[in-house]
Amino acid sequence: MSSTVDAVAERANVSVSTVSRALRDMPGVSQETRKRVQNIARELGYVPSLAGSRLATGRTGAIAIVTPNLSKWFFGQVLASAGRVLRQAGFDVLLYELADTAARERFFAGSSLAGRADGVLIFALQPTPEELATLEAQNLPIAFLGSGTPGRSGVRVDDHGAGRAAARHLINLGHERIAFIGIREAADSTLGGVPPANRLKGYREALAEAGLEPGQDLEVHEENSTAGGSRAMSRLLCAEVAPTAVFVASDEMAFGVLRTLKAGGIDVPGDMSVIGFDNHELSEILDLTTMDHSVALQGSETARRLLALITPDAGAEPDLVLSAQLIVRGTTAPPFPLRGRRTATPA
Amino acid sequence: MSSTVDAVAERANVSVSTVSRALRDMPGVSQETRKRVQNIARELGYVPSLAGSRLATGRTGAIAIVTPNLSKWFFGQVLASAGRVLRQAGFDVLLYELADTAARERFFAGSSLAGRADGVLIFALQPTPEELATLEAQNLPIAFLGSGTPGRSGVRVDDHGAGRAAARHLINLGHERIAFIGIREAADSTLGGVPPANRLKGYREALAEAGLEPGQDLEVHEENSTAGGSRAMSRLLCAEVAPTAVFVASDEMAFGVLRTLKAGGIDVPGDMSVIGFDNHELSEILDLTTMDHSVALQGSETARRLLALITPDAGAEPDLVLSAQLIVRGTTAPPFPLRGRRTATPA
DNA sequence: CTGAAAGCGCTTACAG
DNA sequence: CTGAAAGCGCTTACAG
Numbered sequence: 089m090s091s092t093v094d095a096v097a098e099r100a101n102v103s104v105s106t107v108s109r110a111l112r113d114m115p116g117v118s119q120e121t122r123k124r125v126q127n128i129a130r131e132l133g134y135v136p137s138l139a140g141s142r143l144a145t146g147r148t149g150a151i152a153i154v155t156p157n158l159s160k161w162f163f164g165q166v167l168a169s170a171g172r173v174l175r176q177a178g179f180d181v182l183l184y185e186l187a188d189t190a191a192r193e194r195f196f197a198g199s200s201l202a203g204r205a206d207g208v209l210i211f212a213l214q215p216t217p218e219e220l221a222t223l224e225a226q227n228l229p230i231a232f233l234g235s236g237t238p239g240r241s242g243v244r245v246d247d248h249g250a251g252r253a254a255a256r257h258l259i260n261l262g263h264e265r266i267a268f269i270g271i272r273e274a275a276d277s278t279l280g281g282v283p284p285a286n287r288l289k290g291y292r293e294a295l296a297e298a299g300l301e302p303g304q305d306l307e308v309h310e311e312n313s314t315a316g317g318s319r320a321m322s323r324l325l326c327a328e329v330a331p332t333a334v335f336v337a338s339d340e341m342a343f344g345v346l347r348t349l350k351a352g353g354i355d356v357p358g359d360m361s362v363i364g365f366d367n368h369e370l371s372e373i374l375d376l377t378t379m380d381h382s383v384a385l386q387g388s389e390t391a392r393r394l395l396a397l398i399t400p401d402a403g404a405e406p407d408l409v410l411s412a413q414l415i416v417r418g419t420t421a422p423p424f425p426l427r428g429r430r431t432a433t434p435a
Numbered sequence: 436m437s438s439t440v441d442a443v444a445e446r447a448n449v450s451v452s453t454v455s456r457a458l459r460d461m462p463g464v465s466q467e468t469r470k471r472v473q474n475i476a477r478e479l480g481y482v483p484s485l486a487g488s489r490l491a492t493g494r495t496g497a498i499a500i501v502t503p504n505l506s507k508w509f510f511g512q513v514l515a516s517a518g519r520v521l522r523q524a525g526f527d528v529l530l531y532e533l534a535d536t537a538a539r540e541r542f543f544a545g546s547s548l549a550g551r552a553d554g555v556l557i558f559a560l561q562p563t564p565e566e567l568a569t570l571e572a573q574n575l576p577i578a579f580l581g582s583g584t585p586g587r588s589g590v591r592v593d594d595h596g597a598g599r600a601a602a603r604h605l606i607n608l609g610h611e612r613i614a615f616i617g618i619r620e621a622a623d624s625t626l627g628g629v630p631p632a633n634r635l636k637g638y639r640e641a642l643a644e645a646g647l648e649p650g651q652d653l654e655v656h657e658e659n660s661t662a663g664g665s666r667a668m669s670r671l672l673c674a675e676v677a678p679t680a681v682f683v684a685s686d687e688m689a690f691g692v693l694r695t696l697k698a699g700g701i702d703v704p705g706d707m708s709v710i711g712f713d714n715h716e717l718s719e720i721l722d723l724t725t726m727d728h729s730v731a732l733q734g735s736e737t738a739r740r741l742l743a744l745i746t747p748d749a750g751a752e753p754d755l756v757l758s759a760q761l762i763v764r765g766t767t768a769p770p771f772p773l774r775g776r777r778t779a780t781p782a
Numbered sequence: 783c784t785g786a787a788a789g790c791g792c793t794t795a796c797a798g
Numbered sequence: 799c800t801g802a803a804a805g806c807g808c809t810t811a812c813a814g
Contacts, residue, residue: 090549092807092808093807093808103784103785103786104785104807104808104809105784105785105786105787105809105810106783106784106785108809109784109809112809116783116784117783117784118783121783121784135545135546135549137490137806137807138489138549138551138808139486139490139493139495139550139806139808140806140807140808140809141807142485142486142489142490142790142808143484143489143490143789143790143807143808144808145790145808145809145810146486148486150529153530157515158511158514158518159511159512161508161511164505164506164508164511167505168532168534169506171505171530171532172534175531175532175538180529180551181530181531182497182527182528183500183518183530184522184528185515185522187515187519191522198482199437199480199482202437202482202484202485203485204485204527314716314719314720343717343720346720347720369661370661370717372661373661373690373693373694373721374720439790440791440792440793441791449800449801450800450801451791451793451801451802452794452801452802453799453800453801455792455794456800463800464800465800468800483791483792484790485792486790486792487790487793488792488793489792489806490792490805490807490808491792491793491794492792492793492794550807
């Protein structure tokens, strides 16, 4: 419907080359001509056809975001924050949710992104070597969020350190039987799976350093949901010797843990300390002690790194590794015996 | 990088016209030629240039989704469900988050969608007549979610009926002082504002029908967040005569309400009944009685309606008005005096 | 500073 | 069933 360069050119008595240059603030156009062309373009309501310029330049002006299950809180947050940075920079955002393995395969099967995007943001899914190869074949700049692909641009969290820190907090409180509830990926999950593993490692390391025996029955893995958390906690309650504290690899699971404990009449933090991971927007409501890992920042910084890869002037930014930070709330406390001792022996 | 129609044509000893037709399963190509062309295309790793076909056909193969603040739970859910339907139908999803009024103005200022999308889904924002006009000017099919634009294709919730139902539930339990906590839009909100108003109307209507006086001090409005809910509840606790029940226009606010009540030592549902609105994924954890309004369905059905507008064969589907449904959980009960009477007088 | 022309990669009447 | 050609709307060397 809207007019074309030709229409503008004719009306302004110049060539289309001049129109093109004038409208894009390119050098080689006199001030006067430029002004005139711009005014006429405005009058005519001219808006350049994206398809035309894409075909001519090969640039699309769009960035693709590839994400696992969007209905999870985390991905909504990083999508929102990354999207804002990209739009700010003038890019359109193309959204690819790979909710299950079928969608993932379909996506990586073809050159899904060819001619559609100038770059791609990959959230939390660890591409296989083959997948990475097909991505490379379309040679687009890529930035990764959360998947530890060495040598690639991106942002990730020091999950190992975070796991240690969470466990340390419980150890410092005096706990000796500390359980771990980790994320078990669903069979058709599209995630990479690296971060949870590292949280577990950090936890084990802290326990070892403190001279605590990590009982196998104190590590359970479940689906990352409130229901999964509930189930995991139920299993822990059947351990030979029940733990006095539990480190849960996601806040959502921790919510399920809290529900189960409440249902079972087990006081938190009186009988059981609980620490989550995420600083989910609702963890404050539940007064959950948790590890914050700057979720919004992860999204925006990944986007910024991709932009640095695309825009020639911006220097390449190094990978960013974020440290998680303990947020102390009301679900962690010294174990019962210690609390007793302390109140009985004022310093 | 990938080869072009010309390359395929040359290799197959046919014209580009034939290649184009063969690859898109158009009539007028012999089975044999078609097969041969398709094989060669595959061998060459040919993938059609989107920019080329867009320019030639005017079709983009993309749908734009325009949404308010994406980090809100509701919008993440409807985006996810709508996106799945669109991708299933072969469309790319272009995401426009209009998080504040500035973004909204920028979006509606130009013909942002011209040449970028074949249709647009508008979530929960009520376009002004001028905005609607600029949208129309780009003449794209539009489907609305949640904004009551009469005569337009879309999906919305019967908020009026839902408000009545929620209030009825409390009335039926025997409550006589029933408060309402509504959503007050932030100054730079991009939302339309229609649904909350209707929830309030339904509430008032139910009270009137039951012969209950709706005290002005029983209606408070706050920002749609847990903090807003907390503030609103605090204000209600200062009313001349405190309510015994409260209908909260969103679950997130209701979470804040529950926190405030807990902090104040007010038992739920013993001293105060609370009913929310959304059936938020975490409302079950908090055992919150609420109104479910089929959030995922809203997204997918809006997408389906847009597709019906775009694909010629599919008949136009009528607008969909969804009824909300009460989910009874643990935060609603008869008011204290009634409970007392009932236990004292066994039937 | 300005313009004529080729080219980006497709699709689609039109003719055969 | 197949092909030659025009056209979609831009950008960009190249020449002046």
